[in-house]
Amino acid sequence: MNASACRDLIFRLSDDELIIAHRHSEWTGLGPLLEEDIAFSSIAQDKLGHAQALYTILHEHFGEADPDTLAFMRAEPYMKCCHFVELPNGEYDFSLMRHFLFDAAEYVRWTALTQSSFEPLAKLAMKIRGELKYHLYHAQTWVKQLGAQGSEESHARMQTALREAWPYALGMFEASDHDAALVSDGVFIGEEQAHNDWLAFVRNTMDQATLILPEDAEPVYGGRKGYHTDHLQPLLTEMTEVYRIDPSAEW
Amino acid sequence: MARMISLDPRVMRMNIDADAAPELEPKSELDQFQTYEVFHQAKSGAHHVHVGVVHAPNAELALLMAKEQYGRRGQTVNMWVVNTRDIVAMETADADVFATTPEKTYRDVGAYMVRNKVEAYKKQQKEG
Numbered sequence: 001m002n003a004s005a006c007r008d009l010i011f012r013l014s015d016d017e018l019i020i021a022h023r024h025s026e027w028t029g030l031g032p033l034l035e036e037d038i039a040f041s042s043i044a045q046d047k048l049g050h051a052q053a054l055y056t057i058l059h060e061h062f063g064e065a066d067p068d069t070l071a072f073m074r075a076e077p078y079m080k081c082c083h084f085v086e087l088p089n090g091e092y093d094f095s096l097m098r099h100f101l102f103d104a105a106e107y108v109r110w111t112a113l114t115q116s117s118f119e120p121l122a123k124l125a126m127k128i129r130g131e132l133k134y135h136l137y138h139a140q141t142w143v144k145q146l147g148a149q150g151s152e153e154s155h156a157r158m159q160t161a162l163r164e165a166w167p168y169a170l171g172m173f174e175a176s177d178h179d180a181a182l183v184s185d186g187v188f189i190g191e192e193q194a195h196n197d198w199l200a201f202v203r204n205t206m207d208q209a210t211l212i213l214p215e216d217a218e219p220v221y222g223g224r225k226g227y228h229t230d231h232l233q234p235l236l237t238e239m240t241e242v243y244r245i246d247p248s249a250e251w
Numbered sequence: 252m253a254r255m256i257s258l259d260p261r262v263m264r265m266n267i268d269a270d271a272a273p274e275l276e277p278k279s280e281l282d283q284f285q286t287y288e289v290f291h292q293a294k295s296g297a298h299h300v301h302v303g304v305v306h307a308p309n310a311e312l313a314l315l316m317a318k319e320q321y322g323r324r325g326q327t328v329n330m331w332v333v334n335t336r337d338i339v340a341m342e343t344a345d346a347d348v349f350a351t352t353p354e355k356t357y358r359d360v361g362a363y364m365v366r367n368k369v370e371a372y373k374k375q376q377k378e379g
Contacts, residue, residue, distance in 0.1 A: 026261055033284070035305050035316035042319045134318060141315050145308070238260050 001185045005178035006118055007062045008080070009188055012176070012224055013109070014054035015081035018071055019232070020102055021047035022239050023089055032092050039138060043099075046131045053128070057120045072243040076233050082223040084168035086232045090161075093154075096146070097161035100139035101169040101202065107136045108197045109188075117186035140205055147209025155210065162206070163214050170219035173198070287313035288338060289321050290331040299331050310334065 024044035031037025055067035064070060084102065089095045110132055113125035146154040173195035182188040189197075206213055222228070242249070255267040284306040290299035302321045307313035313332040322330060341348075352358075 030261070033306060035307070035320055038323075039316060039319035042323055138315055141311055145312060149309075 001118060001187065002178070002181035003062065005181040005185070006121075006187050007058065007064075008176065008178050009182055010054050010058055010062075010121070011080040012082075014051045014058070014070075015079050016085050016102075016172075017047045017051035017054065019079075019081045019085040019235065020098075021045075021051060022235060023085060023087075024095075024099070026089055027092075027095065040099075043135050043138065046128075046135065050124075050128055050131075053124050057124070061120060068243070068247070072240045072247075076228055076236060077226040079226065079228065079232065079236075080224055081228075081232070082168070082172045082174065083220050083229050084165070084172055084223075086223070086229045086235065087168060088231055090164075091157075093146070093157040093161040094164065096139065096142050097158060097165050098169075099135075100143045100205070101165055102172070103132065103135045103139045104201050104205070105169075105172050105194065105198050107132050108194050108201065112189040112194065112197075115186075116188060121187070143205060143211075144209045147206075147211045158209065159211050162211050166214040167217040167220045170195075170217060171221050171223065174219070174221040174224045176224060284308050286335045287317070287332040288335055289313075289317040290333070291321050291327060292329040292331075293326050295328050299329070304335065305332070307332075 021044050024040060024047060028037065028041045028044070031040055051071065052067050055064070055070045058064040058070060059066050065073070084098065087094075087098070110125045110129060113121050114129065116122040116125065143158065147158045148155075150158075173191045175191050176182075179190040179192070183190040183193075188194075203213060252271075253269045255262065255269040257263055285308070286304045287307055287310065288304055289302050291302045292299045305313050305316040305320055307316055310332055313334075314330065317330050317332050321327075
């Protein structure tokens with residue numbers, strides 16, 4: 001197995017989880033209704049748990065630092081997250097649309113990873129598949145509800161959110177130099193295949209939600225290579241504030 | 252403009268004008284979603300037990316909400332939601348139909364005559 005390819009894949013997966021977890025958690029206490037606030041916050045916690053599990057694999061199998069150090073002490077250029085997860089939450093329509101497009105990608109990736117030749121990833125994929133199923137069900141139900149069964153305003157808002165999110169959503173599947181090695185090693189299906197599977201799934205849901213997929217969008221790339229939006233550094237600064245004051249603190 | 256000061260960075264980022272108090276718009280009564288009663292099953296084969304309510308616009312979303320409200324701790328294998336309007340209940344004023352029930356101790360398990368036989372058997376076992 002190509003170790004550096006596998007390591008790179010896990011950093012991409014884990015950094016996406018960490019940053020989307022933080023963004024989702026920013027809704028805690030501000031959600032549109034109590035029940036949804038709690039559900040969305042739980043999902044944020046799950047995402048953080050996935051990041052922690054992935055950083056633990058990096059620590060135990062690739063000689064990387066411990067999970068807290070990986071999450072809190074890496075400078076921005078070392079982060080491998082895509083631009084999509086970095087974007088501010090905006091209003092709830094955008095957050096829900098991102099939640100759906102991101103979790104549809106997660107579901108595709110992690111379903112494939114249950115078959116990974118790298119056993120720690122395959123085991124983790126089996127463990128969290130139920131959580132991911134709920135995340136996707138949550139997101140999909142809302143998108144269909146607001147798209148097809150809501151009001152004219154909710155439909156228009158979801159359509160606008162989809163249009164704004166789309167170039168960034170496509171950017172989740174930025175090609176990696178390591179893809180060929182990952183595919184030939186049987187570690188992962190690769191970004192192109194993941195994108196195709198995701199697109200078929202998303203198209204189906206959007207049809208049910210009576211929302212139209214944007215046609216001529218240019219994917220926004222760069223995150224996987226360490227180039228990020230202006231939104232990431234303020235997020236990292238805020239997220240790591242307490243940790244940087246005292247890395248040994250327990251709370 | 253005096254900026255609203257908060258320990259919450261999310262509030263600080265919103266740059267809220269502390270001087271300009273927003274007009275409070277009174278909400279109309281009953282403008283919330285309808286409610287669904289939630290029933291939780293801890294183990295396969297166990298009874299579904301009523302655990303509370305969720306607000307939701309329809310049954311599908313009620314189930315979605317119930318999962319996190321009542322299923323995020325401990326063990327769960329299944330959940331039901333039932334629209335509160337579909338619950339058929341007695342009138343509170345009719346509680347008097349139960350008024351004399353506590354007196355009918357002959358219906359309590361403890362009042363069964365077999366109790367004496369069980370006690371006698373236990374005693375016999377101890378002595379024997």
